[in-house]
Amino acid sequence: MLLNLTDVLTSEGKQEEKKVLFEADHFQYGGESFAITKRTPVTVTVSALEKGKALLKGNAQFSVCMYCDRCLKETIHDFDVTFDRMVYAPDYPIDAESLEEGYDLVGFQIDIEALVSDEISVNWPMKVLCKPDCKGICSICGKNLNDGACGCDSFIPDPRMAKIKDIFNEGKEV
Ligand SMILES: [Zn+2]
Ligand SMILES: [Zn+2]
Numbered sequence: 001m002l003l004n005l006t007d008v009l010t011s012e013g014k015q016e017e018k019k020v021l022f023e024a025d026h027f028q029y030g031g032e033s034f035a036i037t038k039r040t041p042v043t044v045t046v047s048a049l050e051k052g053k054a055l056l057k058g059n060a061q062f063s064v065c066m067y068c069d070r071c072l073k074e075t076i077h078d079f080d081v082t083f084d085r086m087v088y089a090p091d092y093p094i095d096a097e098s099l100e101e102g103y104d105l106v107g108f109q110i111d112i113e114a115l116v117s118d119e120i121s122v123n124w125p126m127k128v129l130c131k132p133d134c135k136g137i138c139s140i141c142g143k144n145l146n147d148g149a150c151g152c153d154s155f156i157p158d159p160r161m162a163k164i165k166d167i168f169n170e171g172k173e174v
Contacts, residue, residue, distance in 0.1 A: 052089035070136035
């Protein structure tokens with residue numbers, strides 16, 4: 001969704017507030033597609049600071065359907081997206097530093113959808129859990145252990161534990 005900033009960038013002291021609809025129904029992350037289950041419009045405020053230079057602020061909330069890393073259950077993750085950056089008219093005499101910080105207009109237009117997607121990617125959770133103490137699934141039978149134990153023998157012999165047991169037994173023999 002391209003937002004046209006011509007009015008704000010060609011006049012001084014002008015402020016505009018717009019609601020932009022985020023049209024895509026999925027976010028792409030790590031080569032996968034995640035459904036957006038809830039969204040608000042993106043509220044964008046553009047305030048002219050001087051001719052050709054404006055501050056762009058935006059805010060929106062999204063709920064995205066992900067899968068628990070341990071048990072694979074559907075899990076809703078909420079994003080509160082905010083952005084805050086300078087935008088410059090194409091003919092504004094801009095230095096290299098500012099250019100890096102926020103110059104991403106195409107002519108007088110800015111792609112709000114791309115901006116929001118960038119923010120979502122940056123804030124994507126490292127770990128997705130359905131609840132903090134998710135027990136995961138049994139590696140033997142595949143049962144979701146949050147629904148109760150499955151009765152599989154999940155004992156994994158640990159060489160370090162075996163060693164301690166040996167020492168304990170030796171002690172007993174003396
Ligand atoms: Zn889980
Ligand atoms: Zn099991």
